Amino acid sequence: MSVCDVCGNDYDQAFTLRAADGREFTFDSFECAIHRCAPQCAHCACRVIGHGIQARGFVYCCAHCARVSGVPEATDNAEQPA
Numbered sequence: 380m381s382v383c384d385v386c387g388n389d390y391d392q393a394f395t396l397r398a399a400d401g402r403e404f405t406f407d408s409f410e411c412a413i414h415r416c417a418p419q420c421a422h423c424a425c426r427v428i429g430h431g432i433q434a435r436g437f438v439y440c441c442a443h444c445a446r447v448s449g450v451p452e453a454t455d456n457a458e459q460p461a
């Protein structure tokens with residue numbers, strides 16, 4: 380049995396997540412893992428649970444949020460406009 384670091388649930392299927400900086404966390408659900416560990420978009424503050432976009436030392440959820448935050452070259456689509 381392991382206790383979730385976020386909600387305190389003692390759950391037999393809890394799992395351990397080791398972050399890039401080496402810290403380890405115990406969670407009973409991905410929801411709690413996202414709450415604690417997922418980066419937040421520097422523009423709209425939503426949790427970034429996909430790849431997101433990193434630019435100028437910040438993480439953004441999408442190219443729009445990066446562009447309006449001063450990263451004009453950010454794009455969601457690698458295709459060149461016609």
Ligand SMILES: [Zn+2]
Pocket residue numbers: 383384385386387388406407408411
């Ligand atoms: Zn939890």
Ligand SMILES: [Zn+2]
Pocket residue numbers: 420421422423424425439440441444
């Ligand atoms: Zn955003």
